[in-house]
Amino acid sequence: MSLLNVEHLTKSFTGKTVVDDVSFTIEPYSATALIGPNGAGKTTTMSMITGLLKQTSGTVKLTGERDIRASIGFLPQYPQFFPWLTALEYVEMAAKLSGVTTKNVRERSIKTLEYVGLGNALHKKTSTFSGGMKQRLGIAQAIVHEPKLLLLDEPVSALDPIGRLEVMNLLKELQQQTTILYSTHILHDAEKMTDQVLFLKEGQLVEQGSLTAIQQKYADPKYCVQFASEQAAMVFASKMKVQRDGLAVYLPVDRSMQEILQLLAQEQAEIIKVERITASLDEIFMKVAGKLDTI
Amino acid sequence: MTQFNVLLIKEFLECWRSFKLLWIPLVFVFLGVSDPLLNYYLEDILAAVGNMPEGFQMMFPELKPADLLLASTGQFQLIGLIVLVSAFIGSISRERANGTATLMYVRPVSATAMFMSKWIMASVVGIVSATLGYAGSMYYTSILYGSVAVSDFLAMLCTYFVWIIFVMAITVSMSAAFHTGVAAAIAIIILPIGLLIDQVIGSFWAWTPWKLANYGVEFVAGTVDTGDYRATLIITLVLIVMFMLFGIWSTKRNWQLTKV
Numbered sequence: 019m020s021l022l023n024v025e026h027l028t029k030s031f032t033g034k035t036v037v038d039d040v041s042f043t044i045e046p047y048s049a050t051a052l053i054g055p056n057g058a059g060k061t062t063t064m065s066m067i068t069g070l071l072k073q074t075s076g077t078v079k080l081t082g083e084r085d086i087r088a089s090i091g092f093l094p095q096y097p098q099f100f101p102w103l104t105a106l107e108y109v110e111m112a113a114k115l116s117g118v119t120t121k122n123v124r125e126r127s128i129k130t131l132e133y134v135g136l137g138n139a140l141h142k143k144t145s146t147f148s149g150g151m152k153q154r155l156g157i158a159q160a161i162v163h164e165p166k167l168l169l170l171d172e173p174v175s176a177l178d179p180i181g182r183l184e185v186m187n188l189l190k191e192l193q194q195q196t197t198i199l200y201s202t203h204i205l206h207d208a209e210k211m212t213d214q215v216l217f218l219k220e221g222q223l224v225e226q227g228s229l230t231a232i233q234q235k236y237a238d239p240k241y242c243v244q245f246a247s248e249q250a251a252m253v254f255a256s257k258m259k260v261q262r263d264g265l266a267v268y269l270p271v272d273r274s275m276q277e278i279l280q281l282l283a284q285e286q287a288e289i290i291k292v293e294r295i296t297a298s299l300d301e302i303f304m305k306v307a308g309k310l311d312t313i
Numbered sequence: 314m315t316q317f318n319v320l321l322i323k324e325f326l327e328c329w330r331s332f333k334l335l336w337i338p339l340v341f342v343f344l345g346v347s348d349p350l351l352n353y354y355l356e357d358i359l360a361a362v363g364n365m366p367e368g369f370q371m372m373f374p375e376l377k378p379a380d381l382l383l384a385s386t387g388q389f390q391l392i393g394l395i396v397l398v399s400a401f402i403g404s405i406s407r408e409r410a411n412g413t414a415t416l417m418y419v420r421p422v423s424a425t426a427m428f429m430s431k432w433i434m435a436s437v438v439g440i441v442s443a444t445l446g447y448a449g450s451m452y453y454t455s456i457l458y459g460s461v462a463v464s465d466f467l468a469m470l471c472t473y474f475v476w477i478i479f480v481m482a483i484t485v486s487m488s489a490a491f492h493t494g495v496a497a498a499i500a501i502i503i504l505p506i507g508l509l510i511d512q513v514i515g516s517f518w519a520w521t522p523w524k525l526a527n528y529g530v531e532f533v534a535g536t537v538d539t540g541d542y543r544a545t546l547i548i549t550l551v552l553i554v555m556f557m558l559f560g561i562w563s564t565k566r567n568w569q570l571t572k573v
Contacts, residue, residue: 064573065569070571070573087421094415098412098572099416115420116420
């Protein structure tokens, strides 16, 4: 049974539809990546799931919960904290507001902060925190009440490569205990942790499924033969009746690599390399986002 | 109830750590002690500064303790009020605008708890400030001009508390209903400018919240008209409840204005 059911979710602001009839489900203990270019409606979709923003139409249902807010943790893209509270005070307050009983709330808050790597900053004011520390604190406040569903809006986009790796590893660990829905515009991050990918484009869900399935669908495999001279490339391309791009000649994959090599062995021209290529994640992203028609 | 307590503690910590609980009372103490001291020593100050023409005679009116409390009230109502309004006018709207409210609003928190915690803490700061301000004024008045009955003083103080609670109900509910700038404009028009208008043309009516503070001082002077006082008090209390309900409703209505 799925954990989250989103049906026909739509949001319009004075005539402009930002999220348009989006439906999907999320299975328990899975990781779902919401992918799309800037302005595709990722944040708006998340805001509606959290209940911060009221949808124009459609429904969001979390299995077994009436008030969705009690069972979710949310990390906005730019989390803002009260500068006059310490990290521990903040997380403790967050836990209490989410209904953690007061008995073990301090202990649990300390554990959570240690878990995200802020064990040595428990009593520091949040105003002194760096971007990476704020992101960790943001994760801490989102998980301290052990929510069923964790919603993260661009959890790593603002971080440097090291911070990105650390936070992604943290999220991967968290996925053992909870269900995660996160948005990103960086496919390489999604590759590290995802069971399901949702592609948003101009508010519409244009593609969904496992990343492997999407990769296969858009892989567009072909052979690329690179010649040393344009002359040779031109001759070979016209002989094979295929397209050519500078020194490179692209061949469809209806032949085996052996056949290609045999064909090339008959050529006099100097060959630099022969390879079988598939579309990169970035190319797939562009293709799904509709920026490139052919690759 | 737990959530209300948590939020109230959060508001208290904010007022404490941002020094609002220190500097606002200090302003009121300064305003409170300035009138009795200045009036009493005015003659000496003028003499010491000199430059008075030969044979110049100044007539100083004989001041009663109630006159000085009235003067202090005037200070609180003008400068003190602006300080209180500007300190709390952003309490809800600013949190929405800078995004700190977002992480509160995604939790199962009620608009009532959110509004009440802010209103109560703002009122506490106002009440502490007014108490200290009047205490300072009373202290020097009693030393320099003579004392008043404790019960009258307490009646005056409690009347002023009702006024402060009214002021904060308007301030915080405007902050819940509008952006900080608009809220500030409305609160300034209703409160300090309203007071001015009431002073200029207020002799045509007897029952408005703006007159409440002066009725309080009239307890001390012994000139209060209990009927007018009671009616004003009831009107003010009704308005407090109305602004409170409006504030809670606005907090709920503007829930999604918070920056994500």
